[in-house]
Amino acid sequence: MDVAVAGAGPTGLFMAVALARRGxxxxxxxxxxxxxxxxxxxxxxxxxxxxPHGFRPQVCQALQAEMPEVLTALDGAGAERVxxxxxxxxxxxxxxxxxxxxxFEQVLRDFARAEPGVTIAQGHVDDVLRExxxxxxxxxxxxxxxAALVINASGRAGRIAAGLRAPAEGGDCGxxxxxxxxxxxxxxxxxxxxxxxxxxQTLTGYLIAIFLHDRGTFSALFIRxxxxxxxxxxxxPEVFQAAALAVPALAAWVSPDRSRPITxxxxxxxxxxTYRGQLDADGRVALPGLLHVGxxxxxxxxxxxxxxxxxxxQAVSLLGLLDEHPGDPSAVALAFDEWCLTxxxxxxxxxxxxxxxxxxxxxxxxxxxxxxxxSDLIMEAAEKDPSLLRVVGPYMAMEAxxxxxxxxxxxxxxxxxxGWRPAPHPGPTRDELxxxxxxxx
Ligand SMILES: Cc1cc2nc3c(=O)[nH]c(=O)nc-3n(C[C@H](O)[C@H](O)[C@H](O)COP(=O)(O)OP(=O)(O)OC[C@H]3O[C@@H](n4cnc5c(N)ncnc54)[C@H](O)[C@@H]3O)c2cc1C
Numbered sequence: 001m002d003v004a005v006a007g008a009g010p011t012g013l014f015m016a017v018a019l020a021r022r023g024x025x026x027x028x029x030x031x032x033x034x035x036x037x038x039x040x041x042x043x044x045x046x047x048x049x050x051x052p053h054g055f056r057p058q059v060c061q062a063l064q065a066e067m068p069e070v071l072t073a074l075d076g077a078g079a080e081r082v083x084x085x086x087x088x089x090x091x092x093x094x095x096x097x098x099x100x101x102x103x104f105e106q107v108l109r110d111f112a113r114a115e116p117g118v119t120i121a122q123g124h125v126d127d128v129l130r131e132x133x134x135x136x137x138x139x140x141x142x143x144x145x146x147a148a149l150v151i152n153a154s155g156r157a158g159r160i161a162a163g164l165r166a167p168a169e170g171g172d173c174g175x176x177x178x179x180x181x182x183x184x185x186x187x188x189x190x191x192x193x194x195x196x197x198x199x200x201q202t203l204t205g206y207l208i209a210i211f212l213h214d215r216g217t218f219s220a221l222f223i224r225x226x227x228x229x230x231x232x233x234x235x236x237p238e239v240f241q242a243a244a245l246a247v248p249a250l251a252a253w254v255s256p257d258r259s260r261p262i263t264x265x266x267x268x269x270x271x272x273x274t275y276r277g278q279l280d281a282d283g284r285v286a287l288p289g290l291l292h293v294g295x296x297x298x299x300x301x302x303x304x305x306x307x308x309x310x311x312x313x314q315a316v317s318l319l320g321l322l323d324e325h326p327g328d329p330s331a332v333a334l335a336f337d338e339w340c341l342t343x344x345x346x347x348x349x350x351x352x353x354x355x356x357x358x359x360x361x362x363x364x365x366x367x368x369x370x371x372x373x374x375s376d377l378i379m380e381a382a383e384k385d386p387s388l389l390r391v392v393g394p395y396m397a398m399e400a401x402x403x404x405x406x407x408x409x410x411x412x413x414x415x416x417x418x419g420w421r422p423a424p425h426p427g428p429t430r431d432e433l434x435x436x437x438x439x440x441x
Contacts, residue, residue, distance in 0.1 A: 004029065004138045004147035006125040006160050009046065010105060011294030011311045012153030013112045018066040018319050019151075020117030027147065029140050031124045034109060041102055045157060047269040048101070051179050052211030052219035054197040054305035055097035055104065056398060057084075062312035064094065066319070073107045074099065078214040084196050084397075092397065096196055099214040100181070121145070125154065128161045128290055134329075135289030149289055149322075149329065156272060156295040164286040168276040170348060173301040173355045176226035177268030178234045180244075182259040184216040191253035197305065199249050202376075202422075205362045205430030207303060210253050217262065220244050220254050223303050224430065225359055226270065233437035235267045246436065247427040272299045273355060275348040278337040288330040293318050298344045300351045309398055310347055314340065343401075350375055350402035362430070369417040378405050380422045381412035388412060 001024050005012045008030035016026045035041040043049035060081070063070045075081065079099035083091050097104070112118050123140035128150055130136055137146040154160045184190065191210065193199055198210035198218060207223040222243070224231045233239045241261070244250040253259060275298050280286040294311035317339050318332070325331040354374040361367065367377060379396060382388035391408045394400035428436075 001149060002147040003149045004145050005151040005153055006138055007153035007155055008120055009155050010308050011315055013108045014312055014315050015151050015153060016118045017112050017115050020115050025117055027119045027121055027145050029121050029123050029125050029138055033122050035106060050263060050266050051177055051268060052221055053101040054211055056309040057092050057094035057096050058309035058313055058398060059097060060094040062316050070108055070111050073111060077103055077107050080214060098212045100217060103214055125160055135287050152292040152296050153294045154296055156299040158296050161290060164280060165276055166279060166281040168274045170274040170352060171272060173271050173273045174226055174359045175223055175271055175301060175355060177221060177223055179219045179221040180240055180261055180265045181217055181219050181263040182254055183262045184259050188258045201249050201425040203425050203427045208247050208250050220250050225362055230434040230437055233440050235265050237265055239437055240265045243433055246433060271301050273301055273348055273351045274299045275345050277340060278333045285330045285333040291333055297340055298348050300347055301355050306347055310344055314344060346401045346403060367416045369413055373409055373413050375402055375405060378409055378412045381415045384420060385415060
C-alpha cells in the first residue's frame, strides 16, 4: 500500500521505516530541507531541536524492535548508551541514550533515506486529500501525493487536518527553557552528576540541569516561570555564562577550565502540556485512513524528558494495530484512540497537575498537604524515605503509570505534613539570580 507521512521528525521517520519494512511504499513529507551541505542544521519550525534531549530506554526499546541497525549507527556516531538500575535494583533491560537531538535525528534520517521503500520529500503539507469518505493522500505545495493511508506526525506545531479532530486539551505549561551547548575541553573530566541525564536540581523558584550528550558535549539549562521576564536577559551569552557560574552545580561544568560553549544561547519558546485524540468532537473517526501520532497527539513539559519515549511508544502501538486490523483504518483509529486515552493521556494529566503546583510553590506557596501531592514531591519524598522507591522507581522509569503513585502518596504526604521539606540545593534564589541580570527593555 502507498503511505504518506506528514512530518520527518523522530516519529514520522520511525513510522516510515517500520511501515516500509512491512512492505509498504512510504513517502515522508517535511517542510525542512534537512542538514546543509556543511552538516549544520537549523531546523526552523522545531524550536526544541538544539535544546537538550534525554533519550529514555523506551527509545532504544522501540528502535531495537523495529530497526536495531539505527542503534548501531548511533553508537558509531558517538552516542552513548547507558544502562541504569531500575527501582528493583536490577539493570534496566534497555539503555538510555546520551546524544544531541540533532545527531539522533540525522542518524535516523540518513537511515530512513537509505531504506528501500522510503522516500523523503521536501514540501509543505497543506491538507489531507480525500476520496469519498476516505483519506487519499496529502496535498503538498499544490501537488498531490496519493496514498491509501495517511500518518500525521507533524508534531506539536502541526496544523494538519486540524478541523477533523476534537480540539486539543491543555496549552502552555507556564515554564520556559533557556539552554546552551558546551563541549568538555580535551582531557577534562565530567562534572558532578545526580541523575541519568547528568544533573537536575531544584533551587528556590527555578530548576537547573546538565544534559550529557555525545562526544563530550553537554547542555546547561535553566527552567523558570515563563512570565518572569527578567530571565529574558539570559539570551545574552555573557549573562547566561555569569548566571551559570553563579549556580554551583552548573559552575562545576561550564567553568572555562573545564568546557567551552559551542552554540549561542538558545532561548526557549513556549512549552506545552497538550493532549489530542484521534476522534472528532462527536467521538467519531472523521476521516478513515488518517491517523495522528507522536507530539501531534501528546506534548508534555520536557523537563521530565518524556516526549520521544511517549511518541515512539505510540508509534509501536500504532504499528501493532495496523498489523492487527489490515484494511480497516477506522478500527485502527478507534483502538489507537482508546490505547492513547489509557496509556498516553495520564502522562499529560500528570504534568498539568505537577506544573500548576510547582508554579504555585515557585510563587511562594508552601506544599499543600490538604490534597494529593504532585509527582515531583512524591519523588522528592522517596529521596528521604527510600521505601517509597519500590513504587516511585517504576514510575520514574515510565514503566508504571502515574496512578501507581497513589499507593505511596499518603505516606509521602504524611512526611510533608510532619514538617519535613527537601533541603534546597545550594545556589541563589530566583530573585537573587535575577538581581544580577542587566535590565532589558
Ligand atoms: C524544549 C524541549 C525539550 C525537549 N526535551 C526532550 C527530552 O529531553 N526528551 C524527550 O524524549 N523529548 C523531549 N522533548 C519532546 C520532543 O522534542 C518531542 O516529543 C519530539 O520532537 C516529537 O517528535 P515528532 O516527530 O512527533 O514531532 P516533531 O519533532 O515536532 O516533528 C514534526 C515534523 O513535522 C514537520 N511539519 C509540521 N507541519 C508540517 C507541514 N504542514 N508540512 C510539512 N512538514 C510539517 C516539522 O517540520 C517537523 O519536522 C522536548 C521538547 C521541547 C519543546
